[in-house]
Amino acid sequence: MANTATKNMRIFFSKTGRAIYISHLDLYRLFQRSIKRGKLPVWETEGFNPHVYITFALPLALGTAGVRESLDLKLIEDISREELISRFNDALPRDIRVTDAAEPVMKPTEIALSEYEARFECDNAAFAEFLSSEHIMTEKKTKRGIAELDLKEHLDILERSDGYLRFTFPSGTEFNINAGLLFDAFEKQFGTEIYTLRITRTAIKCRNGEIFH
Amino acid sequence: MTYKDKLDRILLKVQKPSRYIGGELNSVEKDPEKVTMRFAFCFPDTYDIGMSHLGMKILYSLINDVPGYWCERVYMPLPDMEEQMRRHDILLYGLESLQPIKDADFIGFTLQYELSFSNILAMLDLAGLPVYAKDRPALTPIVCAGGPCVCNAEPIADFVDLCILGEGEEVNLELMRLLERCKAEGTTKHEFLVRAARIEGIYVPSLYEVEYNDDCTIKSITPTEGAPEKVRKRIIKDFDSVFYPDTFVVPFSEIVHDRAVVEVLRGCIRGCRFCQAGYLYRPFREKTVETIEKETISLCESTGYDEVSLTSLSTSDHSEIERMLGTLATYSDAARVNLSLPSLRIDRFSKELVDRIKSVRKSGLTFAPEAGTQRLRDVINKNITEENVMNSCRIAFEGGYSSVKLYFMLGLPDETMEDIDGIADLCQKIIDLFYSIENRPKGGIKISVSLSTFIPKPFTPFQFEPQPTEDVIRERQKHLMEVVNKKRVTVSRSHFDVTHLEAALARGDRRLSAVIYSAWKKGCKLDGWTEYYKYDKWMEAFKECGIDPAFYVNRTRSYDEIMPWEQMDVLVSKEFLIRENKKAHEAVPTPNCRESCAGCGVNRCVGRPCFEYDK
């Protein structure tokens, strides 16, 4: 089979259960192996050390589940969407599932925010107080060192009840806030622990408000 | 709260959490309702090391292939994880079920090196079980141990219920069936152990009484309750058709050997006199090229690995090595898989083949002459000559290599300073050779010398020999540093602290169980890790138990001394080991098993000659 790219594809997948502990770097290797294992017709880089070429639109933080994450690749052979999905799923560990595949429409640089859903157990009154404070200051690692960041400025709450929060944070190649930072800040400021925190990224959206696809 | 929920609370607080959660590709999940025997397979070291171990992969697949039997993987958590587990009442669990291993039927440890002994205690304790076998009266879990170290299991005799001597592919299932029956019959643990001791290859330490002489040597080892006088090691006779997994669990994170591995042969024809593996894994058996090819393809395809490596004690000794490498290179080229061949004797192959392999992977050139002079190499029966080394180096330098790694041992029997000078001389000759070659690679040559310390091991002709004392070892190390060409050669030395303990444990007796217990109580665990190793605590433990490590390490043992492992029979006779020991002191080598049979005794037990000799 000739190694000539014929078609760009965007693969959508979920990463849940035990798989949330796979780091971004490890996820990259995992997909490369799965492509090899599934004998999928994916374009490889040329050169001394050829490897399957894939790129992720937006990394997912360690510990956060995702239901519609995506990665891009180039096919070198025509293969139906259904077959691509099923061959991927046969080759992947069970907590990573490919749910959809399509030709990419938007560019990853258009991504603006992520929508999250969090379920947790903690002191509800304290958490309510925390959310209503004027500033939620935290420290964020940047390329230039550690910077102060007001999470409140970037937080957009969509829905909330005791032990449940649906919200958005900015995302993208330029500026990105991990959902976990919000809960870390709570633990730190109130000196309490959150039990069974489960965060899921439910959607990735672009600047025009549309779902990334 | 389930264990999964509990783990979700702590995993983000530890380094590389994916190694504590299971769920990797090809890991086996079974319905607990339908499981009749649960085997918690423990590797007494971290995930990254344990997951690289081939023996465990083989037995994992073998057990899981049996309906109703479930084998799980268990590794030693690093201190950050251990702390979180203790804080949140999480007992040591299996990676497949995420359930505590104290409820398993078997807890099996594979013992690859002596420095993992303290981890057995640490893991049992983390599992919520008493570390002493006598304090675990219930029938299950049965704590067992296998792997090369059980050829002398005496230092851990007080902690394990039974040991499995030799190759586990058949005996493990026999043992599981027996326990299944005993559970159904409702027998006691003692009854199970008495019956288990009748299975060939099973050693039940508690069924043997050990008496000592006044000088602390052993007076007698007496079996009780029908246990055999000698426990015979198990071997797989038909090695070509022995079970081999068609797939491996593929870890999420990177581990030490992150690739497909195919075992091409078992045993070794060479009989280097310091090498325990060379005697333990006799006789030499190999797989056919067809089997090796089949297993390679199946592993690569089912895992998605893009690298496969061949493993054995001495892959170059495969009778059809050229054809094998040719066949595999053809596959690996087509499948775009890297073929990696650790420590191949390249002087024995055609130029064409060497080129082909090299094109696939540029791994460094390594040799293990082990000793600096031909005389000492004859003492240890290492049949690498200076000429072999030079020929291989020439081939390699002409092929573009410019770095060489050499392994030597220090403190060998009958070693003198001349032998240390010999190491420096050999390095210099390689350097001179490099500069004499016209089309040599650009830049200078780099030699790295890895200097380990000789550790006398049971079931080798050197089991009678002392390890030199610290002063002697340090003096010889220092001498080498003075004579070696420091501009081109870098020397890495093993730490005396570590080899000293290893030497004591390797040939220890039952009295060391108390020392191991005391050391563990003082916080010793993960002894294989420099950052966690606590030599001073170990020495304190020896002192508190009134035991001098020198008794095990630095003492010459007479041929008629009863060794602590005398009740174990690895099919190599003591007479043979004595003969070889005498020849060593005369610096007389022994031909390898393919050239002629030296009469070690293995063939008698197998019931056929190891090789078909002419005449």
Ligand code: SF4
């Ligand atoms: S060649 Fe020597 S050192 Fe290597 S495995 Fe064989 S006997 Fe042991």
Ligand code: SF4
């Ligand atoms: S019986 Fe002879 S050929 Fe076989 S392993 Fe022993 S010495 Fe070698």
